[in-house]
Amino acid sequence: MLVLKDLTKSYDGKKKAVDHLSLTVKEGEIFGFIGPNGAGKTTTIKMITGILTPTCGQIKIKGIDMAQSPVKAKMNFTYVPDHPEIFSSIRGIDYLNFLADMYEVPVVERRDQIEKFTKIFAIYEELDQLILSYSHGMKQKLLICGALLPNPKLFILDEPLVGLDPLSAKKLKDIMKEHCNKGGTVFFSSHLLEVVENICDRIAVINKGRLVACDRLEKIKEESGHTLEEIFLELTKDAKDA
Amino acid sequence: MQRMRRLMALAKIQLLDFFSKYKSGMGLRSKKTGNLLLYLTLILLAIPFIQMSVGAYHTFLLLGRPELAVTFMYITTVLFMSFTAIPFLFSLFFYAGDIKFLVTLPIPEEFIVFAKLSTVYLYLLVINSLVLAPTMVLGGINFGLTVGSIILVFIAWLLAPLPPLLFSAVVALGLTRLAAKSSKKNILSLFFGFALLFLLLGIQLFITGESGSQVEYWTITLGRFFPPAQWLARMVTGSVKDFLYFILLNFIMVTGLRVLAAKLYRSAVLAFNEKEVIRKGGVYYRQRSKTLQLLRRNLLIILKQPVFLMNTLLSLAVPCLLLLISIITGDLSLDTLVLPENKGRAVLLFVGVLSAPALLANLSATAITREGSAFWETKVLPVEPWDNIRSRMMTTVSINLLASLLIGSFTFRLLRIEAAFLLAGLFFVIMLTLFLATIDLLINLYRPYLKWTNPAAAIKNNLNVLFSLALRPLLAIIPSFLFISWPTLGYRNILYLTGLIFFVLYLLTRKYLKNLMIRKFDQIIV
Ligand SMILES: Nc1ncnc2c1ncn2[C@@H]1O[C@H](COP(=O)(O)OP(=O)(O)OP(=O)(O)O)[C@@H](O)[C@H]1O
Ligand SMILES: [Mg+2]
Numbered sequence: 001m002l003v004l005k006d007l008t009k010s011y012d013g014k015k016k017a018v019d020h021l022s023l024t025v026k027e028g029e030i031f032g033f034i035g036p037n038g039a040g041k042t043t044t045i046k047m048i049t050g051i052l053t054p055t056c057g058q059i060k061i062k063g064i065d066m067a068q069s070p071v072k073a074k075m076n077f078t079y080v081p082d083h084p085e086i087f088s089s090i091r092g093i094d095y096l097n098f099l100a101d102m103y104e105v106p107v108v109e110r111r112d113q114i115e116k117f118t119k120i121f122a123i124y125e126e127l128d129q130l131i132l133s134y135s136h137g138m139k140q141k142l143l144i145c146g147a148l149l150p151n152p153k154l155f156i157l158d159e160p161l162v163g164l165d166p167l168s169a170k171k172l173k174d175i176m177k178e179h180c181n182k183g184g185t186v187f188f189s190s191h192l193l194e195v196v197e198n199i200c201d202r203i204a205v206i207n208k209g210r211l212v213a214c215d216r217l218e219k220i221k222e223e224s225g226h227t228l229e230e231i232f233l234e235l236t237k238d239a240k241d242a
Numbered sequence: 243m244q245r246m247r248r249l250m251a252l253a254k255i256q257l258l259d260f261f262s263k264y265k266s267g268m269g270l271r272s273k274k275t276g277n278l279l280l281y282l283t284l285i286l287l288a289i290p291f292i293q294m295s296v297g298a299y300h301t302f303l304l305l306g307r308p309e310l311a312v313t314f315m316y317i318t319t320v321l322f323m324s325f326t327a328i329p330f331l332f333s334l335f336f337y338a339g340d341i342k343f344l345v346t347l348p349i350p351e352e353f354i355v356f357a358k359l360s361t362v363y364l365y366l367l368v369i370n371s372l373v374l375a376p377t378m379v380l381g382g383i384n385f386g387l388t389v390g391s392i393i394l395v396f397i398a399w400l401l402a403p404l405p406p407l408l409f410s411a412v413v414a415l416g417l418t419r420l421a422a423k424s425s426k427k428n429i430l431s432l433f434f435g436f437a438l439l440f441l442l443l444g445i446q447l448f449i450t451g452e453s454g455s456q457v458e459y460w461t462i463t464l465g466r467f468f469p470p471a472q473w474l475a476r477m478v479t480g481s482v483k484d485f486l487y488f489i490l491l492n493f494i495m496v497t498g499l500r501v502l503a504a505k506l507y508r509s510a511v512l513a514f515n516e517k518e519v520i521r522k523g524g525v526y527y528r529q530r531s532k533t534l535q536l537l538r539r540n541l542l543i544i545l546k547q548p549v550f551l552m553n554t555l556l557s558l559a560v561p562c563l564l565l566l567i568s569i570i571t572g573d574l575s576l577d578t579l580v581l582p583e584n585k586g587r588a589v590l591l592f593v594g595v596l597s598a599p600a601l602l603a604n605l606s607a608t609a610i611t612r613e614g615s616a617f618w619e620t621k622v623l624p625v626e627p628w629d630n631i632r633s634r635m636m637t638t639v640s641i642n643l644l645a646s647l648l649i650g651s652f653t654f655r656l657l658r659i660e661a662a663f664l665l666a667g668l669f670f671v672i673m674l675t676l677f678l679a680t681i682d683l684l685i686n687l688y689r690p691y692l693k694w695t696n697p698a699a700a701i702k703n704n705l706n707v708l709f710s711l712a713l714r715p716l717l718a719i720i721p722s723f724l725f726i727s728w729p730t731l732g733y734r735n736i737l738y739l740t741g742l743i744f745f746v747l748y749l750l751t752r753k754y755l756k757n758l759m760i761r762k763f764d765q766i767i768v
Contacts, residue, residue: 011767046768049622053764074624085615087539089546093525100527101535102623111527127525 561598606682
């Protein structure tokens with residue numbers, strides 16, 4: 001579904017924020033991407049989604065090369081950023097219609113999808129208000145609804161659970177699972193180890209831009225005989241020396 | 243002492259923020275060429291202002307009243323500064339990212355107000371140096387230079403921006419406070435901006451008008467209404483008494499603002515942040531084309547941000563106001579302009595007014611910057627980068643052409659332009675608009691600058707705008723060259739030919755720079 005090969009990004013030409021990262025996300029799985037602050041998670045996700053161009057390396061989404069046919073590749077995924085910074089002088093419903101047009105979702109389908117998801121996240125009543133008047137969490141939920149609306153094959157989220165109330169977080173986790181059961185794929189970054197432990201099929205641990213582990217969670221645990229927290233701390237222990 | 247240090251610390255942060263904008267993201271490979279380009283741009287832009295100032299001095303010198311030149315120019319400068327400062331302060335007070343953080347700090351409100359004023363003060367000092375200083379220096383020289391008078395001129399230069407600045411602060415805060423209950427806060431300020439502009443241009447044309455005695459009369463009268471202008475004039479000639487008056491005035495204003503600031507600021511910010519919940523239209527589901535949606539988004543970014551809207555409308559309105567005022571003041575006589583022998587002048591005027599939106603509202607130069615932290619949004623969408631870039635050019639073109647057509651439809655009748663010339667003029671303007679919308683965007687692609695803290699920084703306090711303005715005079719070379727080397731061509735053919743050249747330039751830009759633009763667009767770091 002998603003293949004990263006030797007993906008590298010350097011902002012200043014010297015220090016590498018992401019350093020020859022290679023990994024493969026299979027169809028139908030929930031893939032957790034974890035690592036300490038500044039490890040390069042957001043940078044990786046920004047490259048996958050086309051916000052940043054990689055310094056070198058390759059990204060393939062459903063076999064389509066991001067560099068060669070970005071539009072075709074982008075039709076296959078949607079993205080929820082870590083900060084919900086969007087043009088907010090329009091109303092929620094304008095934003096959702098805008099996204100639906102971009103992903104070419106027909107009117108009937110978009111009505112069903114928008115009603116379904118905004119009702120799940122309890123923002124349906126606020127759709128006719130300016131996004132400016134939304135709270136941080138409401139904005140985030142609007143972005144999640146927008147990303148789910150085109151029913152993407154690959155659903156990419158950067159720290160999706162930060163800022164959500166427990167009920168909304170639970171609903172999002174359920175939706176992520178449901179999305180996979182229907183054949184979709186989820187790729188998300190997180191700090192919350194228990195979440196990763198509960199819902200991920202496979203995880204990748206990244207530290208200082210480099211991949212330090214990537215496997216099924218049980219397997220990593222078996223091999224080391226530790227809890228995820230211990231493993232995480234062990235794998236990334238040199239992070240604070242940097 | 244402690245209090246003073248905190249005020250200084252606050253002001254320092256504001257100034258650092260202001261200057262880092264100029265330094266950050268020069269986007270030019272070598273620092274040296276970058277700086278050279280910057281200074282060249284500044285010089286190119288400063289010349290007309292200095293010329294205006296020197297010109298005013300000579301006008302009054304011919305009248306035998308050189309001391310009035312300072313009075314007159316100060317009145318002009320005060321208007322000019324207020325017009326600049328009000329939208330600027332509006333943006334700094336209410337839209338700056340740091341406001342939420344500043345109001346929570348244990349510092350008195352007047353500190354925040356004064357710290358914010360310090361940035362605008364520097365800005366006004368630059369205007370002052372260009373518009374007023376040349377007149378003051380010439381005036382000072384005329385009355386004989388002494389050490390005392392040099393010091394006085396220097397102090398006058400430093401103090402001159404204070405009254406308009408303090409006045410603008412009261413207006414910006416007061417207006418918002420007054421309009422707190424109405425949903426038209428922004429319209430009100432917009433109206434005020436226009437009123438000031440109108441005044442400014444009126445006075446500008448006045449000085450270039452024919453009847454010298456009238457100018458003298460009005461300057462004396464206005465000076466009587468606005469004594470600081472007289473004091474400043476006499477300060478330049480070495481009067482210490484007037485210097486004391488001027489200092490006293492500033493002292494009173496600062497004290498006044500200190501008392502007012504505490505009261506006004508909090509209530510204005512509070513009033514401003516009370517965003518009423520607007521529900522309208524209800525929930526709808528409608529399909530639109532991708533192109534239309536992108537265009538709509540870019541248009542709304544201008545229309546929904548009051549500071550952007552204000553700035554756009556003001557720059558579009560300048561030529562209209564200019565024409566209107568020159569007709570009202572009789573500076574421009576329609577009766578003589580429509581005479582057959584003046585046909586050329588009328589056509590030139592018509593084309594000039596028609597091209598003004600494209601020349602002055604350089605919207606493409608900040609098309610990407612305006613999006614700020616929301617820029618990433620369209621980048622993740624399945625849209626071709628070129629379509630994405632093009633929608634920004636189309637936004638500029640549609641706004642500029644709409645303004646050109648509006649202005650054109652009434653000046654065309656007013657000046658009784660023949661259909662053949664109308665066609666040539668329209669052709670020229672459309673091509674000019676297309677070319678400028680493209681080339682300006684290239685400037686923005688090289689210097690995207692998305693991390694602004696207040697909207698004025700995105701559009702006013704932005705080097706891109708200066709670069710794009712500096713480009714304009716260079717374009718005038720084409721028609722001038724044609725006119726000189728081919729005098730028999732006639733206005734109409736020159737318009738067609740220049741238009742054609744712009745069109746070819748536009749096509750060449752698109753053909754050869756398209757890939758560069760896409761590459762630059764992709765490389766923007768968000
Ligand atoms: N716009 C930028 N310009 C320069 N360097 C950057 C930029 N964004 C990130 N970096 C650097 O890249 C590295 C990786 O940052 P990134 O945001 O990808 O980390 P992260 O794993 O998402 O961290 P967090 O858990 O805090 O979100 C950091 O060293 C950071 O300083
Ligand atoms: Mg991150």
